[in-house]
Amino acid sequence: MLQESNTFSPVYTHYEDFTPVFGKAVLERHRGKLTEMGGFLDVLDRQKVEVAPVCAAWAITANRLVRADFERLLKQFEAGLKKAKPDALLLAMHGAQTAEGEDDVEGHVLTIARRVLGPERPIVMSLDLHANLTRRMVETANAIVGYHTYPHIDMFEVGQKAARLMLRVLSGESKPAMALRKLPLILPAENAQTHRGPMAKMIAAAQALEASGKAEAVSIFPVQPWMDIAEMGSAVVAVTNGDARGAQKIADGLAARLWNNKKQYEVKLHSVEDALAGAEKIKGGPVVLAESSDSTGSGSPGDSTGVLKHLVKAKLSGPAAIFLVDPGAVAKAAAAGAGATVKMSIGGCFDKKNSKPVPVAGYVRLISDGRWTARARGYNTGITTAMGRAVVLEVGQVQILIAERSSMTVDPELFRSHGIEPLYCKIVVVKSPNGFRAAYEPIAKGIFLVDTPGVSTANFARLPFRKIQRPIYPLDADTPAPEGLRL
Numbered sequence: 001m002l003q004e005s006n007t008f009s010p011v012y013t014h015y016e017d018f019t020p021v022f023g024k025a026v027l028e029r030h031r032g033k034l035t036e037m038g039g040f041l042d043v044l045d046r047q048k049v050e051v052a053p054v055c056a057a058w059a060i061t062a063n064r065l066v067r068a069d070f071e072r073l074l075k076q077f078e079a080g081l082k083k084a085k086p087d088a089l090l091l092a093m094h095g096a097q098t099a100e101g102e103d104d105v106e107g108h109v110l111t112i113a114r115r116v117l118g119p120e121r122p123i124v125m126s127l128d129l130h131a132n133l134t135r136r137m138v139e140t141a142n143a144i145v146g147y148h149t150y151p152h153i154d155m156f157e158v159g160q161k162a163a164r165l166m167l168r169v170l171s172g173e174s175k176p177a178m179a180l181r182k183l184p185l186i187l188p189a190e191n192a193q194t195h196r197g198p199m200a201k202m203i204a205a206a207q208a209l210e211a212s213g214k215a216e217a218v219s220i221f222p223v224q225p226w227m228d229i230a231e232m233g234s235a236v237v238a239v240t241n242g243d244a245r246g247a248q249k250i251a252d253g254l255a256a257r258l259w260n261n262k263k264q265y266e267v268k269l270h271s272v273e274d275a276l277a278g279a280e281k282i283k284g285g286p287v288v289l290a291e292s293s294d295s296t297g298s299g300s301p302g303d304s305t306g307v308l309k310h311l312v313k314a315k316l317s318g319p320a321a322i323f324l325v326d327p328g329a330v331a332k333a334a335a336a337g338a339g340a341t342v343k344m345s346i347g348g349c350f351d352k353k354n355s356k357p358v359p360v361a362g363y364v365r366l367i368s369d370g371r372w373t374a375r376a377r378g379y380n381t382g383i384t385t386a387m388g389r390a391v392v393l394e395v396g397q398v399q400i401l402i403a404e405r406s407s408m409t410v411d412p413e414l415f416r417s418h419g420i421e422p423l424y425c426k427i428v429v430v431k432s433p434n435g436f437r438a439a440y441e442p443i444a445k446g447i448f449l450v451d452t453p454g455v456s457t458a459n460f461a462r463l464p465f466r467k468i469q470r471p472i473y474p475l476d477a478d479t480p481a482p483e484g485l486r487l
């Protein structure tokens with residue numbers, strides 16, 4: 001059960017958003033795919049381990065899973081686990097999932113799993129780099145293994161790593177000792193990439209510890225910042241082979257380093273006007289405008305008109321592409337039919353606080369079933385997204401891909417599957433803070449992070465935090481370092 005939460009999102013999560021499958025269908029969805037579970041299966045199949053698949057459920061980021069649907073999924077998971085009677089359990093979860101009445105879904109799931117498995121049988125869990133680690137997770141799992149990449153392109157390898165560690169635990173070669181160090185720190189996602197900059201150095205240090213044999217797994221979790229819950233903050237988790245003090249020392253050392261370098265993650269955002277003017281100064285395209293405040297992978301609904309309203313009025317030297325979620329607009333365009341010209345207002349349909357609908361007159365070029373399969377090496381490669389019906393509406397040179405349901409936008413295949421080639425565009429708008437870099441950096445002539453209002457803005461002061469523990473950096477500039485952490 002894998003989802004990232006954003007407790008500021010106007011859109012709540014329901015059972016159907018997870019498109020859950022159970023039993024053997026799990027293998028059909030994940031075997032041979034570049035997901036964590038694909039990585040589990042790769043290792044276990046090679047070692048001829050008998051696999052008892054329980055559940056696979058993934059949902060795009062949004063606000064809390066509603067209570068009744070949470071309980072329904074938990075019941076199905078527990079029943080499947082009891083039936084499977086496994087010797088050990090591998091879990092692939094996000095680590096920052098919430099439900100109504102539960103701020104720590106992963107901790108809750110682990111507690112159920114521990115009750116079913118008892119104290120002896122091991123549980124190893126993989127987590128997204130943006131997980132919000134809780135004490136309960138670390139106390140209940142035997143080992144936790146996080147992604148080492150952002151953009152996330154190592155889901156498969158992290159799955160392999162977790163499965164290999166599990167096999168070592170089962171054979172008695174490894175007796176995991178795990179330690180956590182939590183920090184009162186949230187970081188903007190825009191500047192936490194792992195292929196360069198301060199986070200790249202942190203990951204390199206973690207990998208050096210693993211390679212030296214001092215640790216089984218070292219994971220750095222610069223939590224995604226859009227969760228207003230009490231136990232919120234970045235963390236480091238270290239797993240050693242039986243050395244609890246060593247694990248704590250590693251976690252503390254890397255946490256101190258993250259704390260000391262926290263200012264290096266500050267991010268510069270551009271106004272949309274400046275970004276569009278800047279793009280026109282660059283020869284050729286595509287120039288990528290990243291509207292991270294409406295990031296569909298960060299819990300925003302994908303309905304922002306913050307960039308769109310400027311784009312449809314701008315004098316562009318070439319075509320532009322943008323993704324938008326607006327079921328009403330899709331219905332209108334689909335009713336008018338391909339080849340029709342329609343006048344309507346689009347966008348701003350979910351997050352009415354941050355966006356107003358934009359009136360447009362556009363040409364309906366294409367109507368589709370909205371299904372597309374991720375191809376770029378990275379996020380959920382090989383997995384098909386069903387975003388309901390979708391249309392391509394052309395407003396001048398702006399090609400607007402409008403879908404009934406949300407989708408990740410980090411893979412150019414989203415546009416390609418709908419007849420829009422990003423390579424031929426002057427401007428491509430992605431709704432992502434950083435994940436887009438894996439596929440777009442190699443083809444982009446320029447990149448601008450733009451500042452528009454939204455529930456996944458990097459401008460944390462704009463977010464209505466209430467429950468989060470204070471002080472926390474950077475909301476409180478003078479936040480002291482945690483007690484006992486040697487800086």
Ligand SMILES: [Zn+2]
Nearest residue numbers: 128129130152
């Ligand atoms: Zn993430």
